[in-house]
Amino acid sequence: MSIVQADSLVKKYGGIAAVDGVSFSIEKGQIFGLLGPNGAGKTTTISILSTFLEPTGGEAAVDGLSVRRQAGKVREIIGFVPQEIALYPTLTALQNLKFYGKMYGLGGALLDERCRDVLELVELWERRHDNIEKFSGGMKRRINLGAGLLHGPRFLLLDEPTVGVDPQSREHIFDTIFKIRDNGATILYTSHYMEEVELLCDHIAIMDRGKVIASGTLKELLKMLGEGGVIELEVAPPGCPAGLKEKIQGQQEVTATRSEDNKLFVSSSNSARSLPPVLKVLEQSGCQISSLELYAPSLEKLFIQLTGKELRE
Amino acid sequence: MPAIKKLWYVTAKDLLIVAKDRGAWMTLLVTPLVVIVVVSFALSPIYKGGSLHATMLVTNHDAGSLGKQLTDALAASPNITIQPASDRESQTLKQSGSSSGLSLVIPKNFSARVQAGERVQLQVYEDPNSTTSAPFLKGMIDGAVNRFSAVEVAAKVAVAEAVEQNRQADASAVASQASAAASAQMQNQPIQTREQPAGGVKTLNTFDIETPGFAVMFLLFGVMIGAEGLLEERDKGTMGRLMVAPVSRASILGGKLFAQFIVSVIQITLLFAVGHFAFSMDTGSSLAGLALMLVATAFTATSFGLLLAALTKTRRQASSIGILAILLMSALGGSWWPLDIVPSFMRKLGHLSMNAWALDGIKGIIIQGQGLADILPQAAVLFAYGSVCFLIGLKMFKVRAA
Ligand SMILES: Nc1ncnc2c1ncn2[C@@H]1O[C@H](COP(=O)(O)OP(=O)(O)OP(=O)(O)O)[C@@H](O)[C@H]1O
Ligand SMILES: [Mg+2]
Numbered sequence: 001m002s003i004v005q006a007d008s009l010v011k012k013y014g015g016i017a018a019v020d021g022v023s024f025s026i027e028k029g030q031i032f033g034l035l036g037p038n039g040a041g042k043t044t045t046i047s048i049l050s051t052f053l054e055p056t057g058g059e060a061a062v063d064g065l066s067v068r069r070q071a072g073k074v075r076e077i078i079g080f081v082p083q084e085i086a087l088y089p090t091l092t093a094l095q096n097l098k099f100y101g102k103m104y105g106l107g108g109a110l111l112d113e114r115c116r117d118v119l120e121l122v123e124l125w126e127r128r129h130d131n132i133e134k135f136s137g138g139m140k141r142r143i144n145l146g147a148g149l150l151h152g153p154r155f156l157l158l159d160e161p162t163v164g165v166d167p168q169s170r171e172h173i174f175d176t177i178f179k180i181r182d183n184g185a186t187i188l189y190t191s192h193y194m195e196e197v198e199l200l201c202d203h204i205a206i207m208d209r210g211k212v213i214a215s216g217t218l219k220e221l222l223k224m225l226g227e228g229g230v231i232e233l234e235v236a237p238p239g240c241p242a243g244l245k246e247k248i249q250g251q252q253e254v255t256a257t258r259s260e261d262n263k264l265f266v267s268s269s270n271s272a273r274s275l276p277p278v279l280k281v282l283e284q285s286g287c288q289i290s291s292l293e294l295y296a297p298s299l300e301k302l303f304i305q306l307t308g309k310e311l312r313e
Numbered sequence: 314m315p316a317i318k319k320l321w322y323v324t325a326k327d328l329l330i331v332a333k334d335r336g337a338w339m340t341l342l343v344t345p346l347v348v349i350v351v352v353s354f355a356l357s358p359i360y361k362g363g364s365l366h367a368t369m370l371v372t373n374h375d376a377g378s379l380g381k382q383l384t385d386a387l388a389a390s391p392n393i394t395i396q397p398a399s400d401r402e403s404q405t406l407k408q409s410g411s412s413s414g415l416s417l418v419i420p421k422n423f424s425a426r427v428q429a430g431e432r433v434q435l436q437v438y439e440d441p442n443s444t445t446s447a448p449f450l451k452g453m454i455d456g457a458v459n460r461f462s463a464v465e466v467a468a469k470v471a472v473a474e475a476v477e478q479n480r481q482a483d484a485s486a487v488a489s490q491a492s493a494a495a496s497a498q499m500q501n502q503p504i505q506t507r508e509q510p511a512g513g514v515k516t517l518n519t520f521d522i523e524t525p526g527f528a529v530m531f532l533l534f535g536v537m538i539g540a541e542g543l544l545e546e547r548d549k550g551t552m553g554r555l556m557v558a559p560v561s562r563a564s565i566l567g568g569k570l571f572a573q574f575i576v577s578v579i580q581i582t583l584l585f586a587v588g589h590f591a592f593s594m595d596t597g598s599s600l601a602g603l604a605l606m607l608v609a610t611a612f613t614a615t616s617f618g619l620l621l622a623a624l625t626k627t628r629r630q631a632s633s634i635g636i637l638a639i640l641l642m643s644a645l646g647g648s649w650w651p652l653d654i655v656p657s658f659m660r661k662l663g664h665l666s667m668n669a670w671a672l673d674g675i676k677g678i679i680i681q682g683q684g685l686a687d688i689l690p691q692a693a694v695l696f697a698y699g700s701v702c703f704l705i706g707l708k709m710f711k712v713r714a715a
Contacts, residue, residue, distance in 0.1 A: 076559045104558055
């Protein structure tokens with residue numbers, strides 16, 4: 001059963017479309033990943049779903065409620081964690097959480113209890129009386145996330161919640177997200193780190209220039225690359241004999257070759273089948289192989305294949 | 314009901330932020346107090362006797378007693394040295410190399426003509442370039458001469474009454490008798506010029522003038538900081554977070570403005586309180602009137618802050634445009650010098666600023682001793698002024714950055 005439905009969303013700034021006909025649906029209990037490079041339109045999309053921005057065109061619904069016409073009701077059931085640290089730096093962690101809790105209509109003992117739960121969840125209960133400005137980047141991120149959880153939202157929108165945090169804090173945040181999901185919430189997660197969405201998300205939509213260019217489970221997306229991958233070889237002596245690259249290029253399933261110092265990269269649509277003939281060519285040319293690595297298909301590769309550019313510049 | 318509650322939570326949150334912000338209190342209270350104290354002490358000679366010593370040239374052509382009495386009355390002030398001078402010296406304001414800001418020429422038969430009830434003109438020469446001592450000295454002459462006129466009027470009334478009561482009496486004898494009595498009384502009570510600087514009603518404490526002026530200016534700086542905070546809240550995402558929570562735009566903006574209004578009321582009240590308790594600034598006789606003026610001023614300032622935030626896109630813009638607007642309004646509106654001394658078209662222009670209306674009302678109470686009813690027009694104009702700013706600001710302020 002889908003809880004979120006986005007239908008041909010368009011958002012234009014001046015004549016330029018930041019979001020250009022985006023459609024997807026999110027199943028209840030899913031962690032849905034929106035992956036894309038800077039400027040792809042992730043924040044704009046999430047802003048429309050959170051009712052912050054009105055779309056120029058298209059429609060979206062959360063739990064059957066239109067984000068255009070029933071924004072007030074949508075706001076009661078969603079939690080939103082913005083990309084920037086949206087906290088008051090001179091107030092303490094607890095003061096921040098209490099304030100946001102009150103904005104969601106919480107009060108009294110329930111508010112205290114929810115604040116405690118959230119602070120324990122993000123493991124900052126001990127630091128509750130410290131001002132936010134004294135926190136590290138990762139701790140700020142965790143409170144930023146916590147502020148969106150107070151009212152127990154059914155649908156949680158997270159806009160790059162791990163930007164600029166160390167691996168330990170990131171793991172912390174991931175743990176928290178899994179816990180929230182296990183409690184029954186549905187999550188929309190945006191990121192420009194493919195490893196994050198690979199690890200976290202049940203379903204992934206890849207965005208570029210305002211459009212969804214691929215969508216599916218991780219498995220489905222990787223299948224689009226076929227069984228392809230990259231063979232990385234280190235050869236001695238450095239440099240390849242003339243004509244070697246062309247010879248390799250001609251082998252079965254090989255799609256591209258590239259050399260760099262004494263390294264040779266061979267892209268293939270089926271590395272298992274390309275490997276024996278490639279090794280044979282090298283042997284015939286008198287090249288010694290000092291190391292060999294096979295890279296499995298990845299979202300990074302898919303992105304490059306789809307857009308001709310790297311995910312991270 | 315929940316909307317009002319949430320509005321109040323926003324207010325309480327903002328008040329908490331201001332309360333914890335030492336820098337804000339520095340700008341809201343400490344800086345203005347330093348400026349008020351420095352300016353008040355520096356300018357005190359202009360408004361009261363203080364340490365001003367001036368020389369006035371006096372040419373007395375009068376053979377009677379009144380000319381001498383007038384001269385003596387002026388000389389009685391510890392701040393003035395009277396120098397007898399020739400006509401020429403008085404006209405050029407120069408005597409043996411040194412110059413003076415003002416001179417007075419008492420005409421021939423001054424006493425006789427005054428006693429005969431004629432209008433007599435005293436000739437005053439002033440240095441057009443002197444901004445401080447000339448107005449001050451002129452005020453003292455006015456004061457002394459006013460006393461004279463009062464004595465003469467009293468004498469005439471006495472004459473009229475005497476004539477009424479005793480038709481047989483010789484009117485002119487009564488008149489000279491009364492006049493003589495009045496003159497005698499004047500000699501017993503030498504003119505207290507220090508009580509009547511610039512012909513005013515009461516002794517002015519410089520703090521009476523400077524505290525309201527600078528308090529209003531720094532109130533505007535306070536709301537400018539508030540406007541920057543409003544833009545920052547919008548751009549830092551906290552407002553975005555509120556916008557997607559179940560809270561109305563009215564509660565968010567209303568709560569923030571209410572907090573700013575409370576801060577403004579506290580700020581201006583504390584500035585006046587320090588002026589009063591530490592520097593004996595007069596608070597007039599109508600505390601209700603003063604309170605109404607301060608509240609009206611704080612309201613209008615808050616609305617000005619909203620308008621500033623609405624008309625600018627970024628914090629930087631708000632502060633650069635804000636500083637320009639506030640300095641302009643303060644200069645035009647009488648925060649730096651009383652509008653009584655500026656040309657009348659500048660005074661009219663000045664009343665485009667909220668400062669002028671606020672200061673008219675506040676000074677009416679603390680300097681002119683007016684009551685609540687007297688300042689209602691100024692309070693009404695301020696509320697109208699503030700409401701217009703408020704409505705335009707509310708309509709134009711964008712909760713989403715462009
Ligand atoms: N308020 C705005 N006015 C004009 N253009 C905008 C505005 N907001 C976003 N854009 C443009 O829309 C495009 C998409 O921006 P968006 O913030 O949605 O990207 P994003 O995928 O979230 O990128 P990032 O990873 O950097 O956060 C960008 O080209 C951006 O310049
Ligand atoms: Mg973004």
